[in-house]
Amino acid sequence: MQPGGNLWEVSASALVPAGRGAERIASLFWWMTGGSLLVWLLVVGIALYAVYGRGGSQRSARRLIVWGGAVVPTVLLTVLLAFGLAAIPPLLAPPPVGSRTIHITGEQWWWRVRYPLPDGTSFELANELRLAVGEPVELLLESADVVHSLWIPALAGKMDLIPGRVTRLTLEPTRAGTFAGPCAEYCGDSHAFMELMVVVSAPQELQRWLERQAAPAVAPASPQAQAGQARFQSSGCGACHSVRGTSADGVVGPDLTHVGSRLRIAGGRLLNQVSSLQTWVARPQQLKPGAIMPGFHFLPEQELEVLAVYLGGLE
Ligand code: HEC
Ligand SMILES: [Cu+2]
Known part of the structure; x- marks a missing residue:
């Protein structure tokens, strides 16, 4: 069976990143989770103290409210917010000049993929994207009908495809594999059957694939x-x-x-x-x-x- 033929070989996990964008998002997730855990432990600790503690003076109670109820949450949430906001710009940054550009159009209910070639021509295929490890690409995303959203959890964050607009998404795969990219915005009857397969391989393998795809169809043999x-x-x-x-x-x-x-x-x-x-x-x-x-x-x-x-x- 070809790679990607087996459902279990296809990864769609944002927590097992295989691309730069997804790595940033996963690390943000873990820091946020750690931060929430800390706050939760603190609150539970205070609740237990309130129930079982020996109690204290009016003054120590007021101190607890000011610190535990205002100062600490404000500081913690500000740090998490700053951390979250700082993570966004790198996700939206374009790849280095000279990186490959690939056009993807969302249609009801499939992905039209177009690879421009160095000689000015291009070729098209559907529902499949092939990339090389370590080679960043920029996707130019358009829609032919309604709003779609491309989400390849293992590689990057989500990006909407909006009629009349071109949106951009940078992908930089860090390891080989087959990754699923479902449509993440309800777009009509068969929305659930609109999935892009992303195959990441070594650069030489991608080159061979590009040459085959650019060639005209083979004549039927049998x-x-x-x-x-x-x-x-x-x-x-x-x-x-x-x-x-x-x-x-x-x-x-x-x-x-x-x-x-x-x-x-x-x-x-x-x-x-x-x-x-x-x-x-x-x-x-x-x-x-x-x-x-x-x-x-x-x-x-x-x-x-x-x-x-x-x-x-x-x-
Ligand atoms: C009215 C236009 C129309 C005609 C006529 C038509 N198709 Fe299609 N075909 C489509 C569309 C649109 C899709 C994409 C459907 C989707 O995935 O939602 C499609 C998808 C396909 C696919 C799947 C391609 C892929 O990579 O996912 C195959 C194979 C196919 N058609 C073969 C045929 C054959 C063979 C005929 C003639 C017997 C035919 N089609 C006639 C519009 C058409
Ligand atoms: Cu869609």
Whole structure:
């Protein structure tokens, strides 16, 4: 199984950070938790003293109220607030000049990902982001419809995707792995099936992946896949989907040039296997209520199968 195929290999924990932003947020969390624990212990101590203590003079009671009720909480909360506020600017700082920029558009209900290339061209894919350890990138985030929010807990904080605006998020992965990035702002029927997979690897591996993704689609090899391509062309899939190197140049849905190489399809709804591609093409609405793609369940089973074989071969 490919990495990310196994649910347990995918991390979505903000407390096991794998990126600079997430490290800052996790450390802030632990300091806040420690601070709260301290305050809690103090309050419980005073409560126990009030119940079991021998009592004291009026003056010592007043002192306790002034110190325990005003001075100490004010100092502690001010320190925690300053600490919290100081943690924000580095989270919003852009990466060093020359870092890679990647465009992500939130759509109901998938992530459109576009990598600009040094020669001025770019390629697109869906629901998957690939990065290299130690290489910071800047995400330029846009929305095609409603407000979405990208949250990759293991790598960084949340950032909203707002129609008509471009927001930015810096990612700087510190270790390799596969990390989940769900949509964190309710955005309609299939909001829960809108997940970005982030694969972090060594720089050389990323380079190989970029070269493969930038290349046009491979020609279908087997007779089955060839039949699938013919079916794809005659069914009108190309009105919504692009397969670079063929006549399919639609832009409504995900670019399918290398769909076979993705970990998952349909916003993480399904693992990427030929059987699930077949299920998806037949009944997208059943898998993702409200999905814009029409179902092709009226096609004979055998036609759906060759279509899926063709798609799976687009690696
Ligand atoms: C009206 C436009 C439209 C047509 C026609 C259409 N699709 Fe789609 N397709 C979409 C949209 C939109 C999505 C994204 C759905 C989502 O994930 O919410 C999608 C998703 C997919 C995916 C998953 C891609 C990924 O990486 O997640 C596959 C595979 C796919 N379509 C294949 C097909 C095939 C094969 C046909 C023709 C039989 C077809 N589509 C026809 C709009 C369309
Ligand atoms: Cu969303």
